Amino acid sequence: MICKTIVEGTTKVLVPIPPKDATFPPSAAPVFYNPEMELNRDINVAATAAFVERLLSKKKIIREKISYVDAFSASGIRGLRIAGEVGIHAILNDWSHEAFEMIKENIKINGLEDKTMAIRKNANLLLHEKKSHIVDIDPFGTPSPFLDAASASVQSMLSVTATDTAPLCGAHRNSGIRKYAAVPLNTEYHSEMGLRILLGACARELAKHEKGMLPLLSHVTRHYVRTYLEITPGTKQVDRTLKSMGFSIHCPMCGFRGHVYGLAVYIEKECPSCNALTQIAGPLWLGPFREPSFCNEVISKIEIYPLNTKNKAKKIIMLCRDELDIPMFYDQHVICKELGVSATGIETLIETLKDNGFEASRIHFNGTSFRTDAQIFEITKIIRDLSG
Secondary structure, X not given: OOEEEEEXXXXXXXXXXXXXXXXXXXXXXXXXXXXXXXXXXXXXXXXXXXXXXXXXXXXXXXXXXXXXXXXXXOOOHHHHXXXXXXOOEEEEEOOOHHHHHHHHHHHHHOOOOXXXXXXXOOHHHHHHHOOEEEEEEOOOOOOHHXXXXXXXXXXXXXXXXXXXXXXXXXXXXXXXXXXXXXXXOOOOOHHHHHHHHHHHHHHHHHHHOOEXXXXXXXXXXXXXXXXXXXXXXXXXXXXXXXXOEEEEEEOOOOOOEEEEEOOOOOOOOEOOOOOOEOEEEEEEEOOOOOOHHHHHHHHHHHHHOOOOOHHHHHHHHHHHHHOOXXXXXXXXXXXHHHHOOOOOOHHHHHHHHHHOOOOEEEOOOOOOEEEEOOXXXXXXXXXXXXXX
């Protein structure tokens, strides 16, 4: 296996160089390394550092006793960065023998023998055997088969990445139902649909272990969904968490959307706006998917850490922080296409919505969409008026 040295943050690791004539996808390589996920790992360093500071201020625990598990380490880059840059103990696990050997070599390169432990085990077995303060699930594809074990293991923060966006977002509807026990809809806000389906799945798995959750930061970037969940143990916290579960309502005819809280709910079949038959998604998470104060803490960490994607990371977190807590967003271009009018600047639309007495904000999912408490008929009227 031919390797090269790369640097992320202050961490140096060996990663494999795929053969030029390789006929297999990068994920099938003996040791997987994805340079496109550096932004994900940069945010992870800042978010984990911010959470560790919270943990140190809340509990009588020293930094050296805080444990972090990277259940799918591959080259080890994610866990090594947490050990070296955040300064807490990290367990780096991978079932692949080639990955296990590379992890051990990269631990030596960074001189982190005292702060890390390399393990070669099935991820579920490891997580069921060991309790950890911070559990990071970053598999290639769906995290669904590992959420139960992760929920059993985690004590303080659960970090999850999902790259199976087609099932999550409704493009592969039956696959999404099988994997997440929820019905996704493939709408113009499919990215948010995927995020809320994942959060709902995490909430239900944690509930089995009498653990609630508080989403500290969640974002959808390119081909993946990522979330950081503070764990709140106890049955009362579980009951509080489940109150944020519910179902989303979508009208494919007029674009109306709404939501109903609860896991056993009654929903009218007809759209309240145009009387067409509605579609229902869920169960999914309807509560906030980030905590603004935590976003500020992450931004502060981004500022001080030497990160290659610093500007992109900061922009994502700032947009997340400033979004309204209203499911689901609207895409301006989709509405304009339906109306047969030209779109104005997104900021102009948002300011006009505010001038008309509504709340409105940009979103981090894409640059042409927005959140508002205005109903679809009110939005379309404003867009028509703006187009002249």
